Amino acid sequence: MTASRTDLISWLNELLQINYTKVEQCGSGGAYCQILDSIYGDLPMNRVKMNARHEYEYVANYKVMQNVFKAKKIDKPIPVEKLVKCKMQDNLEFLQWMKRFWDANYGGQWYDAVARRKGAPAEPPATIAPLPSSKPALSAGGARSGGRTPVGGYRTGSAQPNEAVQQLQGQVKELSSHLEGLEKERDFYFEKLRDIEILVQQQIEVLEGEGKDDHTLREIQKILYSTEEGFEVPDAGAPVDEEETF
Structure with missing residues (x-):
């Protein structure tokens, strides 16, 4: 069962x-x-x-x-x-x-x-909560329920703005942490590909020195150096726009 x-x-x-x-x-x-x-x-x-x-x-x-x-x-x-x-x-x-x-x-x-696990923490993975709605609730008739509301969207003395700010700050912090993780993941896989590239290049050079070639290594190298359609590798001698950042 x-x-x-x-x-x-x-x-x-x-x-x-x-x-x-x-x-x-x-x-x-x-x-x-x-x-x-x-x-x-x-x-x-x-x-x-x-x-x-x-x-x-x-x-x-x-x-x-x-x-x-x-x-x-x-x-x-x-x-x-x-x-x-x-x-x-x-x-x-x-x-x-x-x-x-x-x-x-x-x-x-x-x-x-x-x-x-030597006492290592085992907290479950965090999840990103949806952003809170900034629109005040409407009654069935289309008017804001609960009387008149200031332009800011909350009544004077309400704790809701504070809570909304705290929620947003928490989400910004979590998204920043998520972005940091994505950057680490990118670097993690890039280093692996770089190691493969060096290894393939070294082996090709050894074979060339012996007057030999290896089709599989050439195909791996071709995959490593291939680019997506519409993407161009910048010319090493081309001037770089100093204002452009990545």
């Missing part, structure tokens, strides 16, 4: 001593990794980021998980690209599978989840 979302969250929180409220929060990958650790007890939890906030951190968690699946010969594809989007249905289906796998393989031994 398939477990419900409520049952799954209750089981997950009890097993891992965390405080998740939604199945979507499993998308960071940390909880999935620790479920496996509760079964086998040898997962490298020092490499699992339980308080991951950004997609590149989620991917790193799934890399650890994929290594465990391979080592334990677990024949189950991990849909990483779907799970990291933190969508309910994808994570619900995978968590249901994880629960069935746990039921079939957990030996009943005592598991100290907090100690295994």
